[in-house]
Amino acid sequence: MLLPHGTVFAIVDGEKFELYRNAGMEAEPQLTALDTPDLEATNYSAAAKDHDKISRFQSGAPKDRLDKMEEAAHVTAVAEWLNAQVLSRQIDKLVVVADPKSLGQMRRHYHKELEGVLVAEVPKNLAGRPAQEIVRVLHT
Template sequence: MTKLTKDTWILVADGEKALFLKNLTDGEDPNFELVTKEEQENPKDYDQSANKPGRMQDTGVQQLSALDDTDWHELAKERFADDMADMLYSLAHKGAYKRIVLVAAPKILGEMRDKLHKEVSSKVVGEVPKTLTNHPVDEIERIVKEELAA
């Protein structure tokens, strides 16, 4: 059975943007339509950090070691993956889709997969570990078709 059928949804996401697409045709000649788009403003970590990294006293005389600061940019990406998992659950619970393909950067895909509710996981028919959020829709169609056929 082909993974990409009529009315299959496709979530194309990275850590800051998500496109919810719907296939209007079949897997042989997919035609994706944008259902909705979600974006999060996530400035670079440097712009979000308030302080210089902290210092800690070392064992030697007047020696200090740097402490890692929180990477706010990366943390926001992880939270965005959590938000997408919650949104997928809400949409699945409302019956918005019966089948979905997840297309995301490998790290985001892994984080999202860990957060998916069973109701959503049962509807996932394919995964494509690629970042395609800034590609035109016709190119997303081609890449997803090729990846799911492999």
């Protein structure tokens, strides 16, 4: 996969969010880390609808349900942040790399403009991996 110069890479899972930019050439990418915003995963209502088909967060929910809702809220917050960056023209080329579950969750929240700047989506969990490994996986 060719990765255009300047492309932003969002590496996401249910807990982590990392950003990189391709500072290299299209055929020889060099990912440089970008500052990742502190996102508040506050959109539990969207998480509840998307995951459990319930309408509101309940404090008495079992721990596994709470964990799933927190993961969904985190992924939703990432998608909303990416939408805002695309709409404000801060991102014009984007690759989203996320585990399949998180990627599916994010897709539900993509703005039409974000869909237009997507270079690729990669359904893999590469959060916490070195940049060189990310590039290697994307080139295979």
